[in-house]
Amino acid sequence: MTHPTxxxxxxxxxxxxxxxxxxxxxxxxxxxxxPGLIVAGSIVGSGELIATTKTGAEAGFxxxxxxxxxxxxxxxxxxxxxxxxLTSGKTTLQALDEVPGPRVSGRGNxxxxxxxxxxxxxxxxxxxxxxxxxxxxxxxxxxxxxxRDANRLADEEQLLRFDQFAAEAAxxxxxxxxxxxxxxxxxxxxxxxxxxxxxxxxxxxEIWAAIMAVATSLVLVWGRYxxxxxxxxxxxxxxxxxxxVNVFLLQDxxxxxxxxxxxxxxxxxxxxxxxxxxxxxxxxxALATFGIIGVGAAELIVYPYWCLEKGYGRFTGPNDGTPxxxxxxxxxxxxxxVDAWGAMVVYTFATIAFYLMGAAVLHxxxxxxxxxxxxxxxxxxxVPVFSDWASTVFLFGAIAVLYSTFFVANASHAxxxxxxxxxxxxxxxxxxxQQKWIRIFSGLFPLICLLIYVAFPSPAxxxxxSGVAQGIMLPMLAAAALYFRYYRIDDAxxxxxxxxxxxxxSAFAMLITGGWTIVSQF
Numbered sequence: 001m002t003h004p005t006x007x008x009x010x011x012x013x014x015x016x017x018x019x020x021x022x023x024x025x026x027x028x029x030x031x032x033x034x035p036g037l038i039v040a041g042s043i044v045g046s047g048e049l050i051a052t053t054k055t056g057a058e059a060g061f062x063x064x065x066x067x068x069x070x071x072x073x074x075x076x077x078x079x080x081x082x083x084x085x086l087t088s089g090k091t092t093l094q095a096l097d098e099v100p101g102p103r104v105s106g107r108g109n110x111x112x113x114x115x116x117x118x119x120x121x122x123x124x125x126x127x128x129x130x131x132x133x134x135x136x137x138x139x140x141x142x143x144x145x146x147x148r149d150a151n152r153l154a155d156e157e158q159l160l161r162f163d164q165f166a167a168e169a170a171x172x173x174x175x176x177x178x179x180x181x182x183x184x185x186x187x188x189x190x191x192x193x194x195x196x197x198x199x200x201x202x203x204x205x206e207i208w209a210a211i212m213a214v215a216t217s218l219v220l221v222w223g224r225y226x227x228x229x230x231x232x233x234x235x236x237x238x239x240x241x242x243x244x245v246n247v248f249l250l251q252d253x254x255x256x257x258x259x260x261x262x263x264x265x266x267x268x269x270x271x272x273x274x275x276x277x278x279x280x281x282x283x284x285x286a287l288a289t290f291g292i293i294g295v296g297a298a299e300l301i302v303y304p305y306w307c308l309e310k311g312y313g314r315f316t317g318p319n320d321g322t323p324x325x326x327x328x329x330x331x332x333x334x335x336x337x338v339d340a341w342g343a344m345v346v347y348t349f350a351t352i353a354f355y356l357m358g359a360a361v362l363h364x365x366x367x368x369x370x371x372x373x374x375x376x377x378x379x380x381x382x383v384p385v386f387s388d389w390a391s392t393v394f395l396f397g398a399i400a401v402l403y404s405t406f407f408v409a410n411a412s413h414a415x416x417x418x419x420x421x422x423x424x425x426x427x428x429x430x431x432x433x434q435q436k437w438i439r440i441f442s443g444l445f446p447l448i449c450l451l452i453y454v455a456f457p458s459p460a461x462x463x464x465x466s467g468v469a470q471g472i473m474l475p476m477l478a479a480a481a482l483y484f485r486y487y488r489i490d491d492a493x494x495x496x497x498x499x500x501x502x503x504x505x506s507a508f509a510m511l512i513t514g515g516w517t518i519v520s521q522f
Contacts (some may be wrong), residue, residue: 312332
């Protein structure tokens with residue numbers, strides 16, 4: 001392969017700094033990870049908290065195998081894309097622009113232009129996320145009297161549904177005096193609310209979403225890599241631990257216990273059966289979920305940017321063909337692999353936990369997280385364990401992971417979109433210009449996400465829309481990863497046969513998912 005010159009390496013690779021020898025001990029290698037943790041901060045939110053639990057609520061345990069596969073299989077393509085970025089210093093879009101195929105007037109090839117389509121859907125996804133944050137905050141801290149009354153009514157309706165399931169599970173009479181009294185009280189509250197507010201919805205969600213969007217704009221304009229990595233890591237770690245604890249404690253609740261037979265059935269590559277009278281489409285939801293859980297197409301693209309910002313490309317240095325460069329490149333590749341696989345372990349545990357909660361609680365009760373009741377419905381997953389504290393516990397976690405996703409995704413979008421303008425020839429490729437546009441988009445994108453949510457206040461559907469767009473792009477990225485593996489790799493970093501087999505399996509799974517997504521949707 002040809003060795004790129006320093007001028008050909010991307011402006012984000014920071015060629016002004018010197019190279020650095022890679023760490024060799026386990027402790028120092030772990031101290032050098034970071035990009036994967038940022039990506040995990042984006043993953044454990046929209047994909048895991050919303051899309052994964054929605055899949056579990058619709059399909060039960062049947063599609064657990066697809067969820068696990070979605071977390072693991074795409075990491076091979078992720079590392080392959082990262083390998084080319086680390087050795088060439090080029091950003092993902094610069095690399096994708098080199099893949100053979102049609103070009104549009106010299107301003108980017110077909111992959112870059114489809115990325116733009118996917119980016120539009122991803123921004124819609126973040127509109128759903130900021131709406132979810134607004135929902136969580138409006139439940140925990142309503143800002144208006146109507147908001148407090150709406151919360152009271154919704155809480156009573158959820159408890160009534162929960163009591164009905166508990167009675168049916170215990171084979172007791174739902175026509176008991178206590179149950180009928182609660183049902184009557186809920187009916188009275190509903191009638192009083194509709195009469196007082198003319199059946200309108202409070203604006204607490206929109207107000208909170210606006211506050212968080214503006215705050216995010218300000219922080220991202222002035223924030224840097226270290227802040228983003230630390231902030232996302234703390235938020236994700238706290239709720240991931242809480243979620244796993246909740247799943248384990250569910251085993252003490254007979255009605256919601258997850259049996260080994262249910263787990264094994266979920267790993268048996270089966271497909272769910274349709275439910276008569278239900279509008280749920282579990283296969284379609286699952287495929288959309290597959291596109292965004294684990295490293296979805298958006299994370300596959302953004303991961304090399306964070307690797308460059310962390311310094312992996314700068315520390316490796318330009319490929320001059322010397323043994324010293326080959327040694328540095330191999331060492332920093334080892335660090336990147338630890339970073340990618342370590343992050344995979346974190347978000348896979350979180351994903352499985354969310355799916356099991358959706359299947360064990362929401363599916364059994366018959367609840368599906370949708371529209372303005374999405375966050376409140378998701379909170380039901382914590383009721384069997386935490387009872388009266390469920391809403392408080394869940395809302396803390398929901399705010400943490402949803403906001404982490406919103407925060408990291410907007411930071412990522414600012415970097416990739418500014419790079420897209422450079423690849424398409426809209427702006428020049430200087431470091432100063434790049435940084436200027438990153439700051440502009442960091443402040444602008446959260447506000448655009450807010451406007452999308454206000455116009456289309458259905459968080460779960462906005463998230464799944466992005467899942468479909470990302471699912472379609474997965475086979476394109478798989479093809480790009482194979483292209484880099486066989487046509488752009490340096491001989492010193494050529495992987496073994498087992499890696500090639502797994503990369504091909506990864507590409508095949510991504511192709512099947514993309515094709516199935518297109519067929520099921522269109």
